[in-house]
Amino acid sequence: MSVITIERKVLEKNDEIARENRALFADHGVYVINMVSSPGAGKTSILERTLERLRTTLRIAVIEGDVQTDLDARRVAKYNVPAVQIVTRGGCHLEANLIRDAIGNLDLKACDLLVIENVGNLVCPSNYDLGEAVKVVVASTTEGDDKPLKYPSMFRNASVLIINKIDLLPYLQSNVAVLRENALKINPSLTVFETSCTTGAGMDAWCSWLTENARQKTAS
Amino acid sequence: MSVITIERKVLEKNDEIARENRALFADHGVYVINMVSSPGAGKTSILERTLERLRTTLRIAVIEGDVQTDLDARRVAKYNVPAVQIVTRGGCHLEANLIRDAIGNLDLKACDLLVIENVGNLVCPSNYDLGEAVKVVVASTTEGDDKPLKYPSMFRNASVLIINKIDLLPYLQSNVAVLRENALKINPSLTVFETSCTTGAGMDAWCSWLTENARQKTAS
Numbered sequence: 001m002s003v004i005t006i007e008r009k010v011l012e013k014n015d016e017i018a019r020e021n022r023a024l025f026a027d028h029g030v031y032v033i034n035m036v037s038s039p040g041a042g043k044t045s046i047l048e049r050t051l052e053r054l055r056t057t058l059r060i061a062v063i064e065g066d067v068q069t070d071l072d073a074r075r076v077a078k079y080n081v082p083a084v085q086i087v088t089r090g091g092c093h094l095e096a097n098l099i100r101d102a103i104g105n106l107d108l109k110a111c112d113l114l115v116i117e118n119v120g121n122l123v124c125p126s127n128y129d130l131g132e133a134v135k136v137v138v139a140s141t142t143e144g145d146d147k148p149l150k151y152p153s154m155f156r157n158a159s160v161l162i163i164n165k166i167d168l169l170p171y172l173q174s175n176v177a178v179l180r181e182n183a184l185k186i187n188p189s190l191t192v193f194e195t196s197c198t199t200g201a202g203m204d205a206w207c208s209w210l211t212e213n214a215r216q217k218t219a220s
Numbered sequence: 221m222s223v224i225t226i227e228r229k230v231l232e233k234n235d236e237i238a239r240e241n242r243a244l245f246a247d248h249g250v251y252v253i254n255m256v257s258s259p260g261a262g263k264t265s266i267l268e269r270t271l272e273r274l275r276t277t278l279r280i281a282v283i284e285g286d287v288q289t290d291l292d293a294r295r296v297a298k299y300n301v302p303a304v305q306i307v308t309r310g311g312c313h314l315e316a317n318l319i320r321d322a323i324g325n326l327d328l329k330a331c332d333l334l335v336i337e338n339v340g341n342l343v344c345p346s347n348y349d350l351g352e353a354v355k356v357v358v359a360s361t362t363e364g365d366d367k368p369l370k371y372p373s374m375f376r377n378a379s380v381l382i383i384n385k386i387d388l389l390p391y392l393q394s395n396v397a398v399l400r401e402n403a404l405k406i407n408p409s410l411t412v413f414e415t416s417c418t419t420g421a422g423m424d425a426w427c428s429w430l431t432e433n434a435r436q437k438t439a440s
Binding site: 038039040041066067068069071090092119120121122123124140142143144146147149150151152153165167168171172173198 | 258259260261286287288289291310312339340341342343344360362363364366367369370371372373385387388391392393418
């Protein structure tokens with residue numbers, strides 16, 4: 001019983017800091033996305049393909065969250081964008097206070113789009129608001145088409161679903177139409193993209209959507 | 221600080237119940253494995269292929285852990301083995317008390333091997349002992365070869381690593397030798413199998429290992 005109470009307090013405190021982060025992002029006209037997925041669904045690869053396409057049209061910064069290692073921040077830094085690595089040392093999700101600390105290492109005035117890549121975990125990050133504009137959940141075709149039903153909270157709290165690794169579909173029993181249908185059953189308002197980081201399929205559509213939303217935010 | 225204290229108490233209480241579970245399993249000569257992985261790495265598919273091969277030579281029971289739905293228990297029940305579904309309703313891992321409750325629905329006297337399929341999560345289940353003999357971590361080739369470095373706790377606490385979906389290697393940039401090397405860097409004593417549930421590759425070696433270990437336990 002006491003654990004539940006404390007968990008609630010933790011979430012309340014998190015939401016309070018998330019609201020402060022959101023106000024700060026609004027003040028600076030920064031559009032913020034929080035990318036969530038299972039380990040290995042392709043968040044970092046999608047981010048790399050996105051940076052290739054958009055880094056000359058938008059000023060982009062990245063916050064990487066990982067349980068251990070700075071491998072992802074090093075991958076991203078190759079694209080010459082500001083990147084901060086948060087190592088949670090066992091922690092299973094990012095929290096708003098970690099983002100607040102990380103922002104201290106970024107110049108928000110020189111930023112149109114901030115991409116936060118969360119810890120690879122389809123359960124725990126779903127309840128933690130970081131102050132983002134949207135949660136983007138990445139589901140890879142190889143994980144099977146039943147995942148939205150089995151991990152509904154993440155799909156319910158996301159605004160965008162990227163179905164990744166569609167180049168592997170010919171070799172899988174997984175059905176992308178069923179995956180899409182299951183996701184929309186949980187959350188009918190999801191905007192859905194289908195991508196492959198290997199072939200580049202779907203990346204233009206995703207990047208157009210992202211640019212449009214980041215520009216609206218910067219203009220408002 | 222108080223959160224850390226309570227977390228420690230939760231783990232201590234969990235370990236106490238896990239010890240009781242372990243004693244109960246020993247009394248009944250039941251060999252217990254705790255299968256852990258990212259969502260969609262193939263735990264249930266490996267279990268299905270295992271049941272196909274072993275259900276006539278070993279008396280097997282299954283406990284399924286999921287955040288939501290009883291899809292996995294229904295898949296397993298088709299093989300005519302006793303199956304109990306634990307739905308955590310948002311909980312990100314199984315705990316020893318949930319296993320204690322689930323055992324109440326199983327006849328341990330009529331069981332040689334109990335397979336516990338944990339929630340799909342490469343972070344949180346690693347610290348929770350359920351009373352099992354071994355943790356079996358499943359990593360699929362599609363997740364990339366860096367996962368042991370990024371999620372070290374799970375690989376450190378496991379005794380067996382199953383590298384699954386090796387049939388997809390020709391279509392991936394992921395390198396199975398690097399994956400294996402990274403896993404052994406974290407935990408040199410891991411027993412490693414490479415499998416494909418689609419082609420059946422490696423399933424005989426895994427099932428032989430499992431049978432041998434379950435029989436030793438039953439005989440002891």
